[in-house]
Amino acid sequence: MISDHDLLSNIEHVKRKIAEAAVKVGRNPDEIMILGVTKTVDPQTMQKSYDYGITHFGENRVQEYLGKSDIIKRDCYWHIIGRLQTNKVKYLDQRITLIHSLDRMELAEALQARGEKIDWVFPVLVQVNISGESTKAGIEPENLKNFLLSLSKMGNISVRGLMTIAPYTEDPEVVRPVFRKLKKLSVDMARERVENISMEVLSMGMSGDYTIAVEEGSTIVRIGSAIYGERAYSQPG
Numbered sequence: 001m002i003s004d005h006d007l008l009s010n011i012e013h014v015k016r017k018i019a020e021a022a023v024k025v026g027r028n029p030d031e032i033m034i035l036g037v038t039k040t041v042d043p044q045t046m047q048k049s050y051d052y053g054i055t056h057f058g059e060n061r062v063q064e065y066l067g068k069s070d071i072i073k074r075d076c077y078w079h080i081i082g083r084l085q086t087n088k089v090k091y092l093d094q095r096i097t098l099i100h101s102l103d104r105m106e107l108a109e110a111l112q113a114r115g116e117k118i119d120w121v122f123p124v125l126v127q128v129n130i131s132g133e134s135t136k137a138g139i140e141p142e143n144l145k146n147f148l149l150s151l152s153k154m155g156n157i158s159v160r161g162l163m164t165i166a167p168y169t170e171d172p173e174v175v176r177p178v179f180r181k182l183k184k185l186s187v188d189m190a191r192e193r194v195e196n197i198s199m200e201v202l203s204m205g206m207s208g209d210y211t212i213a214v215e216e217g218s219t220i221v222r223i224g225s226a227i228y229g230e231r232a233y234s235q236p237g
């Protein structure tokens with residue numbers, strides 16, 4: 001388990017790096033939210049990080065989220081960031097601030113049905129597979145507009161923006177074009193003015209590449225290991 005001292009200094013380091021990257025490109029650092037990615041992180045450490053200013057937590061397993069949300073005694077915000085199985089949608093409700101990983105119509109339909117049942121509109125981001133890696137989830141960029149047009153008719157889903165996962169490398173020459181392309185897509189889609197679709201949020205950047213993501217326009221960086229230390233076991237994104 002990470003020490004309080006290391007946790008605090010990691011958080012301060014990440015905040016400083018974000019501020020530097022934002023200022024470098026003329027952005028206001030306050031526009032960028034840090035989402036603490038807490039898969040495999042114990043609830044006690046999460047509570048500490050909350051006390052140090054990380055109030056939004058991202059989980060990629062619904063069961064893990066449910067278990068921790070029962071234990072954690074803080075008024076935190078919960079996000080779902082990983083591949084979401086349709087059979088887990090029945091556990092989701094008003095306590096989820098944002099789902100980052102809407103990547104297929106079947107999932108949209110499950111969320112829509114769940115939203116109708118509990119009389120709730122789910123805020124979501126559409127995950128886009130910019131890098132084209134076959135192992136990555138997400139809508140292909142060329143199919144995004146049609147996907148958004150379909151979602152715009154679903155009254156219990158509210159699209160707030162886009163999310164992507166860059167290739168697993170810190171090489172800026174590889175990740176920068178991926179982030180730049182997502183930003184461009186969001187600008188292009190915003191221009192379409194599709195009803196019920198907003199493009200305010202760009203969820204991009206993880207521990208290895210968040211400064212580049214901020215330079216390219218990210219509004220939510222999803223940070224796990226740079227804050228909480230290396231995970232005990234690795235999980236696919």
Ligand SMILES: *Cc1c(COP(=O)(O)O)cnc(C)c1O
Nearest residue numbers: 037081206207222223224225237
């Ligand atoms: C695990 C994960 C992260 C955080 O990864 P780190 O490299 O530890 O910061 C971000 N986004 C998604 C979708 C993840 O699954």
